[in-house]
Amino acid sequence: LRACEDFSCFFTVLVSPDLLAVLPSHPKVLFHPCTEVITMQDHPLHSIRMKKNASMVRGLNLLKDEKVEAFLSCGNTGALIAGSALFLPLKPGVERPALLARLLKKNGDLFVLDVGGNLEVNVEQIEQNALMGIDHLLSLGKKQISMGLLNIGSESLKGTLLVRESYQRLFDRFKGDQEIDFVGNIEGRDPFDSDLDLLVTDGFTGNVFLKTAEGATSMLIQALEEKGIHLPLAIKHSFDYRSFGGALVCGVEGIVIKCHGNATAQHVYRSIEALCQ
Amino acid sequence: LRACEDFSCFFTVLVSPDLLAVLPSHPKVLFHPCTEVITMQDHPLHSIRMKKNASMVRGLNLLKDEKVEAFLSCGNTGALIAGSALFLPLKPGVERPALLARLLKKNGDLFVLDVGGNLEVNVEQIEQNALMGIDHLLSLGKKQISMGLLNIGSESLKGTLLVRESYQRLFDRFKGDQEIDFVGNIEGRDPFDSDLDLLVTDGFTGNVFLKTAEGATSMLIQALEEKGIHLPLAIKHSFDYRSFGGALVCGVEGIVIKCHGNATAQHVYRSIEALCQ
Numbered sequence: 202l203r204a205c206e207d208f209s210c211f212f213t214v215l216v217s218p219d220l221l222a223v224l225p226s227h228p229k230v231l232f233h234p235c236t237e238v239i240t241m242q243d244h245p246l247h248s249i250r251m252k253k254n255a256s257m258v259r260g261l262n263l264l265k266d267e268k269v270e271a272f273l274s275c276g277n278t279g280a281l282i283a284g285s286a287l288f289l290p291l292k293p294g295v296e297r298p299a300l301l302a303r304l305l306k307k308n309g310d311l312f313v314l315d316v317g318g319n320l321e322v323n324v325e326q327i328e329q330n331a332l333m334g335i336d337h338l339l340s341l342g343k344k345q346i347s348m349g350l351l352n353i354g355s356e357s358l359k360g361t362l363l364v365r366e367s368y369q370r371l372f373d374r375f376k377g378d379q380e381i382d383f384v385g386n387i388e389g390r391d392p393f394d395s396d397l398d399l400l401v402t403d404g405f406t407g408n409v410f411l412k413t414a415e416g417a418t419s420m421l422i423q424a425l426e427e428k429g430i431h432l433p434l435a436i437k438h439s440f441d442y443r444s445f446g447g448a449l450v451c452g453v454e455g456i457v458i459k460c461h462g463n464a465t466a467q468h469v470y471r472s473i474e475a476l477c478q
Numbered sequence: 479l480r481a482c483e484d485f486s487c488f489f490t491v492l493v494s495p496d497l498l499a500v501l502p503s504h505p506k507v508l509f510h511p512c513t514e515v516i517t518m519q520d521h522p523l524h525s526i527r528m529k530k531n532a533s534m535v536r537g538l539n540l541l542k543d544e545k546v547e548a549f550l551s552c553g554n555t556g557a558l559i560a561g562s563a564l565f566l567p568l569k570p571g572v573e574r575p576a577l578l579a580r581l582l583k584k585n586g587d588l589f590v591l592d593v594g595g596n597l598e599v600n601v602e603q604i605e606q607n608a609l610m611g612i613d614h615l616l617s618l619g620k621k622q623i624s625m626g627l628l629n630i631g632s633e634s635l636k637g638t639l640l641v642r643e644s645y646q647r648l649f650d651r652f653k654g655d656q657e658i659d660f661v662g663n664i665e666g667r668d669p670f671d672s673d674l675d676l677l678v679t680d681g682f683t684g685n686v687f688l689k690t691a692e693g694a695t696s697m698l699i700q701a702l703e704e705k706g707i708h709l710p711l712a713i714k715h716s717f718d719y720r721s722f723g724g725a726l727v728c729g730v731e732g733i734v735i736k737c738h739g740n741a742t743a744q745h746v747y748r749s750i751e752a753l754c755q
Contacts, residue, residue, distance in 0.1 A: 241633050278631075307697055317630055320638045353594055353685040354555075354739075356518050361597045361682055389689030393697035405638055406686055408630040412666030413687050414694040420584055420670035421695050421717055428710065436705065440698055462631070 213269050215256035235259055241462060245279030249287060257281060261288040264455045271456035273447065273472055278459055282318045285453045292336070295452035299330050299404065300459055301337055302411050302448040305439055306393045312338060313351075315404040316411045316448055317459075322403045327367040328374065333451040334399045335381060343398065346380060349387035351402035351410060359386060363403070371401070389413075447472040490546050492533035512536055518739060522556030526564060534558060538565040541732045548733035550724065550749055555736055559595045562730045569613070572729035576607050576681065577736055578614060579688050579725040582716055583670045589615060590628075592681040593688045593725055594736075599680045604644040605651065610728040611676045612658060620675065623657060626664035628679035628687060636663060640680070648678070666690075724749040 216224065218234045226232075237252040252258060260272040261284045274281050278300070285298045299315035314334050319326060331348060338346050350368055352360040357368055368386060375383040384397065389410060392400055402410065418440045425432060447460035447469075458472050493501065495511045503509075514529040529535060537549040538561045551558050555577070562575045576592035591611050596603060608625060615623050627645055629637040634645055645663060652660040661674065666687060669677050679687065695717045702709060724737035724746075735749050 241631065242635055244635075307700065320630070351686065353597070353682055353689075354518065358519055358521075364682075388693075389686040389691075390693035390696070391689075393693045394700070405630055405641075406683060409628065409666040409683055410686055410690050412630075412668075413690040414666075416665075416667035416670045417691040417694040418698050419667070421698055423584065423671070424713060424717075425709065428713065430707070430709065432702065432707065433705065436701060440701075 213263060215259050233259060239277050239280050241277050243277060243280065245277060245283040246287075248277070249280050249284040257284055258288075261285060261457070264457065265289055271458065273458040273460060273469065275447075275460040275462055275469070278317050278462075281457065281459055282450065285450045285455075285457050289453040289455045289457070292333075292452050292454060295329060295333065297326060297329070298450050298452035298457075299326075299333055300407075300448040301334060301451045302407075304411065304414060306395070306397070308396070309398075311392050311397060311400060313400045313402065313407050313411060314451060315402065315407050317404045317408040318450070320403065320405045322363070324363065324366045324370050327363070327401060327403065328370050329452070330403075331371055331374075331399075331401045334401060337449070337451060338398060339380075344380065345382065346398050347382045347384055347396050348375070348399040348401060349384050349392065349395075349397050351400055351406055352386035352388065354388060355386050357385065367401075490540060492536050510536060510540075516554050516557050518554050520554060520557065522554060522560040523564075525554070526557050526561040534561055535565075538562060538734070541734065542566055548735065550735040550737060550746065552724075552737040552739055552746070555594050555739075558734065558736055559727065562727045562732075562734050566730040566732045566734070569610075569729050569731060572606060572610065574603060574606070575727050575729035575734075576603075576610055577684075577725040578611060578728045579684075581688065581691060583672070583674070585673070586675075588669050588674060588677060590677045590679065590684050590688060591728060592679065592684050594681045594685040595727070597680065597682045599640070601640065601643045601647050604640070604678060604680065605647050606729070607680075608648055608651075608676075608678045611678060614726070614728060615675060616657075621657065622659065623675050624659045624661055624673050625652070625676040625678060626661050626669065626672075626674050628677055628683055629663035629665065631665060632663045634662065644678075 212230045214230055215233045215235045221232055221234050235254055235256040237254040239248045239252055239255045239257055249258060257274055257276050257280055263269045264272045265288050282298055297319050299318040301312055301314040302316040304311045304313055312334055314330050335346055350371060352364050371383050375381045387400060422437060422440060447458040450457035450459060460469055460472055490508045492510045492512045498509055498511050512531055512533040514531040516525045516529055516532045516534055526535060534551055534553050534557055540546045541549045542565050559575055574596050576595040578589055578591040579593040581588045581590055589611055591607050612623055627648060629641050648660050652658045664677060699714060699717060724735040727734035727736060737746055737749055
């Protein structure tokens with residue numbers, strides 16, 4: 202409820218009737234009871250179609266009907282992507298929404314997509330991921346975008362067939378582009394110390410990339426603290442994934458945010474903060 | 479040449495004739511001139527078959543003929559895997575060798591395979607990766623092995639079709655096993671702060687995992703140093719991937735080590751150190 206105090210916006214919260222009974226009321230919060238639950242084990246599209254009283258379905262419909270301005274969920278990622286595609290208008294040229302995450306790098310932000318929306322994709326979807334990422338960065342006011350493709354080596358012939366074909370597709374499409382500098386293949390080690398703005402990949406690899414970066418830095422911070430080396434709060438904070446907001450569902454009209462399934466109150470707060478600013 | 483002073487073994491070094499002309503001689507080093515080069519752009523199998531005078535082909539043949547006890551290469555990974563499979567005897571049950579890397583985690587070591595040997599694999603190859611990793615850990619004297627499958631969520635239905643099927647395969651195979659505890663799906667964030675010994679994955683995802691962990695911790699160390707926070711050398715050292723040896727080619731008879739293409743002298747030294755101990 203800290204968000205209620207700090208931001209001027211109003212909230213609509215979708216909860217189970219049990220939880221509703223114990224939650225305190227707040228003048229800026231409207232509670233909606235939801236009698237169904239989409240679990241992490243549920244089949245995404247099936248559950249979205251059948252469980253009309255789940256918070257995810259209700260929330261996406263409130264967004265579609267413009268009853269809310271944004272929808273935030275910590276639920277099943279596949280169901281959220283499927284539901285976004287089903288209930289919200291897709292942006293022109295988009296077949297499937299994807300998840301965009303913001304990550305810290307040495308100088309500035311790195312945007313990565315897809316970080317878990319679509320796991321088995323083709324070259325067209327990788328290209329769409331690139332276009333959705335570019336679209337988002339342009340909407341943030343960025344004029345020059347440095348974009349790379351996540352791969353296991355920098356040479357154009359490295360990687361799986363999908364990645365090799367995607368390299369060629371992006372190379373051909375952005376050759377000589379004034380705004381977009383496609384710098385080619387990027388290894389997992391490189392983006393953190395680079396001028397890259399946008400890292401394009403499939404949802405499986407992107408998810409592994411994002412979570413590995415989080416896990417590796419958390420471990421180092423923990424190891425240092427155990428040695429009695431206390432880091433400045435600003436650094437700890439900036440390397441803590443919970444201090445970043447959730448991932449944005451790209452490619453649909455309407456703001457949909459996916460928070461980690463094990464999100465803390467702080468993580469959800471940051472996501473709301475990012476929306477309200 | 480530091481390795482020549484520090485270790486009691488002898489070295490056979492394969493170099494181009496140009497380089498041979500400028501390198502100092504050493505009583506413990508036998509130089510072999512190699513007149514061909516397998517580049518990073520070369521097709522792996524094709525180049526291994528055609529370039530009989532490349533250092534990789536010569537080195538693997540010296541190993542096969544027991545003229546050397548181990549072979550270390552910083553060259554084209556695909557070619558090294560293809561060459562190892564072609565020239566060296568495969569261990570029983572192995573179809574394709576894979577690359578095993580050792581990584582630091584909170585308590586002890588984490589072994590990951592495959593980190594780049596085979597990029598497009600099937601369920602059988604994932605199972606073989608598991609078996610090769612287990613074989614290596616048992617050979618190190620480990621009695622109990624905690625093993626996980628790299629995925630984007632912990633639930634059994636998460637991930638691509640390949641990963642879901644691999645989960646089922648490993649689950650069925652190791653159910654009730656006394657030595658191997660298959661703990662299921664592991665997210666990129668989790669292995670660093672866990673008791674996991676062995677992380678099984680395909681070569682593409684494993685390579686991204688390994689390099690991302692390296693890049694993310696390097697960035698944090700650099701950020702701290704720029705703030706004037708100097709870390710104890712032991713910590714810096716233990717988080718620097720160059721202080722680990724190269725990756726081991728698993729599944730063949732004979733010791734083949736793959737170092738990073740951009741390996742430093744220190745990285746190669748560590749790999750030799752690991753071999754000589």
